[in-house]
Amino acid sequence: MKRAAYILVRNPLSLTGVILIALVVFGALFADLIAPFPEHRGAVVDFANFNKPPEWPYLFGTDLVGRDLFSRILYAYRISLLLGVVVLAIAVPIGVTIGLVAGYVGGWVEYVLMRITDVFLSIPPLVLAMSMMGLLEPTLTNGMLAVTAMWWPWYTRLVYNLTRSEKEEGYVLAAEVIGASRAHTIFREILPNCVPSIVTKMTLDLGFVILIASSLSFLGLGVQPPTPDLGSMVADGAKYLPDSWWLTVFPGLAILVAVFGFNLLGDALRDILGVDQ
Amino acid sequence: MTGLLSLRNVSKVFTLGQREIRAVDDVSFDVVEGECLAIVGESGSGKSTIANMILGIYPPSMGTIAWRGDVLPARRELRHRRAIQLVQQNPLSSLNPRRSVGASLRLPLDVHGIGDRSHRADRVARLLEEVGLPADFMNRSPAALSGGQRQRVAIARALASESDLVVLDEPTSALDVLVQARVLKLLADLRDKRGLTYVFITHDLSVVRNIADRVAVFEKGCLRELGTTEAIFANPQHAYTRRLIAAVPVVADAEVALRNRLMENDDAAA
Amino acid sequence: MSAPTLRIADLGLGFRTWAGPVEVLHGISLHINKGERVALVGESGSGKSVTARIVLGLLQELKSARISGTVEFEGRDLDRLSARERHALRGTRMSMIFQDPTSSLNPVYRIAPQFHEVLKRAEPAISEAAARARAAALLSAVAIPEPERALDSYSFQLSGGMNQRVMIAMALANEPALLIADEPGTALDVTVQAQTLALMRDMVEEHHTSVLFISHNLGVVREFADRVYVIYKGRIVEHATAEGLFADPRHPYTRALLSAVPRITGGGIPEIEDVSEDYFQPLVVHEGCGEPEGAA
Numbered sequence: 001m002k003r004a005a006y007i008l009v010r011n012p013l014s015l016t017g018v019i020l021i022a023l024v025v026f027g028a029l030f031a032d033l034i035a036p037f038p039e040h041r042g043a044v045v046d047f048a049n050f051n052k053p054p055e056w057p058y059l060f061g062t063d064l065v066g067r068d069l070f071s072r073i074l075y076a077y078r079i080s081l082l083l084g085v086v087v088l089a090i091a092v093p094i095g096v097t098i099g100l101v102a103g104y105v106g107g108w109v110e111y112v113l114m115r116i117t118d119v120f121l122s123i124p125p126l127v128l129a130m131s132m133m134g135l136l137e138p139t140l141t142n143g144m145l146a147v148t149a150m151w152w153p154w155y156t157r158l159v160y161n162l163t164r165s166e167k168e169e170g171y172v173l174a175a176e177v178i179g180a181s182r183a184h185t186i187f188r189e190i191l192p193n194c195v196p197s198i199v200t201k202m203t204l205d206l207g208f209v210i211l212i213a214s215s216l217s218f219l220g221l222g223v224q225p226p227t228p229d230l231g232s233m234v235a236d237g238a239k240y241l242p243d244s245w246w247l248t249v250f251p252g253l254a255i256l257v258a259v260f261g262f263n264l265l266g267d268a269l270r271d272i273l274g275v276d277q
Numbered sequence: 278m279t280g281l282l283s284l285r286n287v288s289k290v291f292t293l294g295q296r297e298i299r300a301v302d303d304v305s306f307d308v309v310e311g312e313c314l315a316i317v318g319e320s321g322s323g324k325s326t327i328a329n330m331i332l333g334i335y336p337p338s339m340g341t342i343a344w345r346g347d348v349l350p351a352r353r354e355l356r357h358r359r360a361i362q363l364v365q366q367n368p369l370s371s372l373n374p375r376r377s378v379g380a381s382l383r384l385p386l387d388v389h390g391i392g393d394r395s396h397r398a399d400r401v402a403r404l405l406e407e408v409g410l411p412a413d414f415m416n417r418s419p420a421a422l423s424g425g426q427r428q429r430v431a432i433a434r435a436l437a438s439e440s441d442l443v444v445l446d447e448p449t450s451a452l453d454v455l456v457q458a459r460v461l462k463l464l465a466d467l468r469d470k471r472g473l474t475y476v477f478i479t480h481d482l483s484v485v486r487n488i489a490d491r492v493a494v495f496e497k498g499c500l501r502e503l504g505t506t507e508a509i510f511a512n513p514q515h516a517y518t519r520r521l522i523a524a525v526p527v528v529a530d531a532e533v534a535l536r537n538r539l540m541e542n543d544d545a546a547a
Numbered sequence: 548m549s550a551p552t553l554r555i556a557d558l559g560l561g562f563r564t565w566a567g568p569v570e571v572l573h574g575i576s577l578h579i580n581k582g583e584r585v586a587l588v589g590e591s592g593s594g595k596s597v598t599a600r601i602v603l604g605l606l607q608e609l610k611s612a613r614i615s616g617t618v619e620f621e622g623r624d625l626d627r628l629s630a631r632e633r634h635a636l637r638g639t640r641m642s643m644i645f646q647d648p649t650s651s652l653n654p655v656y657r658i659a660p661q662f663h664e665v666l667k668r669a670e671p672a673i674s675e676a677a678a679r680a681r682a683a684a685l686l687s688a689v690a691i692p693e694p695e696r697a698l699d700s701y702s703f704q705l706s707g708g709m710n711q712r713v714m715i716a717m718a719l720a721n722e723p724a725l726l727i728a729d730e731p732g733t734a735l736d737v738t739v740q741a742q743t744l745a746l747m748r749d750m751v752e753e754h755h756t757s758v759l760f761i762s763h764n765l766g767v768v769r770e771f772a773d774r775v776y777v778i779y780k781g782r783i784v785e786h787a788t789a790e791g792l793f794a795d796p797r798h799p800y801t802r803a804l805l806s807a808v809p810r811i812t813g814g815g816i817p818e819i820e821d822v823s824e825d826y827f828q829p830l831v832v833h834e835g836c837g838e839p840e841g842a843a
Contacts, residue, residue: 006565170371171381174431177332178385178438179358192375319736320707424591425821453590453763455821458807462816480737483809487816510811524741526766528793528805531812 004272014271017264024258028077035071043226051244061246063236069246072228073254079223080230080258083144084209088202091148095155096198100186102156103163114160120153126215133221143223147212151205158201162194169193196273200266207262214255230255280307280343281474282331282361282442287340289326300326302498303340308442313468313475315489315506317482317521323498328444328478332363359389362440366447368427372419378405378430379415385438404433408463425456429463436467442474450481461488482525486510494518513539550622552725552757553579553602558616560597560606560781571597573781574616579725582755584748586772586789588762590804594781595761599727602759603643604633621724638668642718643727644747647734648710652702658682658713659698662720669721685716689746708739715747719754726751729761744771765808769793774836777801779826787833797833799825 008015032038036057046066054061060069102113120128132146166172167190175185213223214231223229230251237247289301301323308314318324330337336351343349344357362385365371372381382401386392392400402412408429419427428448435443445464449457465488468475477489485492485506492509494502494517502515513519519539527533560572572594579585589595600606602618608630618625620641625633637643645651653661662682666673673681679698686694689712702710711732718726731747732740748771751758762768768775768789775792777785777800785798796802803826807819 003565170365170367171373173334173365174363174371174381174434175384176334177358177361177363178434179355179388180384181388184384184388189373189376193373195375319738453821454765454804454807455590455819458809458816458819459821461809462818465816481809482737483811486811486813487809510813520738522811524737525811526741526764526770527811528765528769528808529810529812532810535812 007271008268011268011271013264014268017261017266017268020257020261021265024077024261025081027074028081031071031074031078035068035074037068037071040067040071041075041226041228051240051247053244054246060250061244063233063247064240064244069233069250072233073230073251076228076230076233076251077254077258079227080210080213081206083147083213084206086144087147087151087209088205090144091151092155092198092202095152096159096191096194098152099156099159100163100191100194103160104167104182104186104190113156117153117156117160120150121157123150125150125212129212129216130219130221133216139224143213143216143221146216147209151209154205155198155201158197159194162197163190166190166193196269200270200273203262203269204266205262207259207266210258210262211255281310281345282308282476283341283343283346284327284331284337285341285343287327287330287337287342289323289330289335290338300498301330301337304495304498304500305340306493306500306503308474308476309491310441310474311472312490313477313488315477315479315485315492316495317479317485317492318495319480319521321497322495324478324495325446326498327495328363328446328476331442331444331476332361333358355389359385359438360441361444362435362438362442363444363446364428364431364435364448367451368424368431369419369451371431372427374419376418377415378417378419378422381419381430382415382434382437385434389438391437391439400437404437405430407436407467408433423456424452425460428452428456428460432460432463432467436471436473440473442476444476444478446478447480448477449484450479457484464488480521482522483527494521510535549581550619551578551580552583552621553577553759554617554619555598555602556617556619558598558601558618559614560594560601561613563611563613568613571781575776575778575781575783577776577783577786579757579759581724581757584751584758584760584771584773586760586762586768586775587778588765588768588775589778590763592780593778595763595778596729598778599643599729599759599761602725602727603637603641604628604630607633638665639721640723641725641727642721642723643729644711644714644718644731646730646732648714648732649702649707649734651714652710654701654703657699657701658705662698662717665717665720681720682716685720686713689713689716689750691716706739707735708743711735711739711743712746715743715750719750719756722754723756725757725759727759727761730763731760732767733762733764740767747771765793765805777804782827783830784826784828785831785833786836787831788836791833791835795833797831799823799828801831 008018027034044067048066049062050066051064052058052062058068060073062068098113102110128150129146132149133142136142171189172185175189217223217229217231218235223232225232233251234248237244240247285305287301287304288299291298291300316324316327329335330342333349333353341348344360349357379401382404383397386397386400401415405412405414410426410429449460452460461484467473479485489506491503491505493500494515496517502509502513502518509518510522513522523536523540527536556576557574558572559574561568561570575598587595587598597606601614604625606612607614620636659679659682663675663678666678666681682698683694686697691697691709691712697705697709697713732743735743744767760772772789775787775789776783777798779800785792785801792801796805803819806817809816
């Protein structure tokens with residue numbers, strides 16, 4: 001703990017990341033309390049206050065139907081974070097397990113698992129997600145499904161490489177000499193040594209999942225209105241640039257803050273957990 | 278003399294692409310119960326390959342390894358794994374940095390079902406005591422231990438399964454000389470107390486001189502010379518053995534005299 | 548009389564870490580006269596390797612390191628030199644040999660261009676052909692049988708012993724005044740280590756190179772050094788000629804260290820404390836090795 005604090009204090013960028021993400025998470029969790037107009041998350045129309053530039057009480061201005069952008073951004077964060085957490089909660093265990101097994105067992109198991117992984121990796125992520133969304137209904141659930149499908153192979157690659165190098169460590173030999181089972185060696189000996197790298201990558205990825213999800217909804221393939229979403233907010237506002245600049249700039253900045261924040265936080269965690277690059 | 282462990286015409290061939298490398302070439306010897314047999318050689322001598330075959334990491338390509346007269350199969354039973362244990366050179370890597378000392382020591386107890394479950398923590402404490410470490414070390418991570426302390430934990434782990442034979446693979450060469458002396462002392466004491474048999478793999482002949490009963494000298498996968506420690510150092514038969522002894526950096530005049538005497542024989546022969 | 552090649556006076560080193568400041572060197576002093584082979588011997592964590600790194604000017608740029616005291620190289624205070632001037636000294640007037648020869652050479656290049664780079668440090672205009680000729684001569688001086696073939700090889704195609712010879716030839720190529728050898732050959736087999744040490748000794752004797760020899764191995768020190776400093780936890784505890792030290796070790800720590808070395812003549816493993824208050828007793832200096840040459 002003391003060491004973590006020391007590293008953060010010595011590195012202002014890492015500290016920035018921690019603060020940014022703390023604010024984002026806090027805003028998303030307590031949106032109901034913080035948002036000035038919590039009802040604006042839904043299909044509310046207030047033509048008296050439509051398309052207003054930033055002014056009190058509309059911190060970031062209002063959209064074309066008069067909803068407070070600040071409130072909508074807080075709720076959009078909530079959905080983005082939920083999306084990111086769910087995607088990683090499914091993709092990481094799958095990817096990690098395949099990577100561990102392929103790296104440790106070797107032989108034809110390794111060959112088959114890694115070729116499947118390579119096929120997924122060879123498809124550009126956005127294209128894969130778009131084609132899946134094209135086949136399925138463009139709903140939030142399917143959005144998550146699509147992003148998950150393209151996310152697990154990255155963890156397989158990471159953990160596969162880690163496992164191959166950890167396998168050479170003396171403690172793996174020690175477990176084998178003692179006669180421990182393969183499952184023990186893989187999940188109790190090797191996996192704990194991969195955790196710091198996995199956690200670091202997950203933090204970085206939360207930012208990227210938010211970015212990809214925003215890209216999908218920017219293209220109209222993700223979260224559907226009236227649910228607030230940063231990507232669709234940017235897309236809707238883009239038609240009214242540069243006059244109604246706040247419609248795009250604030251949601252855009254919100255994406256930037258989250259992605260940038262998770263990147264900095266990932267770097268900080270890498271330092272704190274002592275992950276080799 | 279019947280061997281606790283007998284190697285008969287053991288060879289090991291590795292294939293590297295098109296090439297075949299004969300790491301161990303037709304080697305036969307016995308390890309006698311209760312002795313410390315040193316296996317000495319430089320890189321490429323095949324000493325590590327022999328250690329790995331004794332441990333059952335991989336089987337010999339040709340020949341047999343027998344334990345108390347039973348030929349060991351390629352896939353060993355758990356009871357044979359239990360009997361033959363290992364202490365590695367580098368304790369930093371041989372202990373899992375993400376598991377506590379206690380967890381590492383418990384593993385052999387769990388795998389081999391030694392003692393009943395509720396008493397295993399006591400067993401771990403006793404093992405730590407036996408290697409001269411306080412019992413509360415079981416809660417520490419290996420990173421919080423010095424090199425010598427880590428090696429003591431590794432030794433305790435090799436004893437945990439109530440092994441009969443311990444392969445010591447350069448157990449002190451990563452340690453400072455003062456720590457080395459204490460770890461060697463501990464190994465000697467444990468052997469007396471538990472009646473252990475050691476196969477001591479090393480390149481350091483000065484250590485061998487002071488801990489081994491017999492010495493097997495390997496070069497390029499072949500057994501060059503095997504004899505009692507006294508005989509090997511008093512009158513080494515093979516030129517390679519003499520070269521190895523002469524290359525040891527020494528600190529006392531008596532040692533220089535021994536070295537010079539050995540080299541004179543060679544110069545005279547040449 | 549000329550200044551000693553290296554003079555270190557009251558050198559202190561501390562690091563700032565998350566657990567607070569850590570003192571690594573508690574004011575050590577040593578000197579090396581021209582053509583002298585001086586060993587700094589100690590266990591891991593004694594501060595011997597960081598001392599070498601300070602002399603090479605490699606720790607001065609580190610933000611978390613705090614260095615006090617003076618280091619004079621050929622009469623010039625390293626503190627007064629800029630980072631660029633210190634950099635210019637490395638590989639020309641000062642050179643180094645590290646523990647593992649194979650990892651010290653770049654596996655992506657053949658030996659010849661790496662040798663060219665080394666020679667360019669002292670003579671920037673040297674042509675490839677001239678460098679090659681010089682390199683071949685230097686390699687044959689370190690008893691490499693086919694220098695031309697070695698020059699066209701990659702480090703991984705040569706044995707550890709050959710790489711060590713290449714490293715020695717490179718380190719001495721620009722006729723440095725000071726050679727810093729940090730545990731040379733520790734990664735090699737004993738027979739190869741013995742050969743390369745003998746070779747290194749001949750080479751520095753021939754070139755009158757001063758050597759700072761860093762080692763944990765007392766046997767190796769005995770074979771190589773003229774004079775020895777024993778270092779324990781950042782303090783020099785004994786300073787003697789090599790002969791004097793091994794015949795008559797006086798500091799409790801040196802005595803413990805020496806008696807802990809197993810003998811090839813036998814005698815068993817001695818009972819020795821690995822930590823003791825006695826090891827912190829003050830410095831013992833043997834007669835005949837006090838002040839550096841040229842000191843007022």
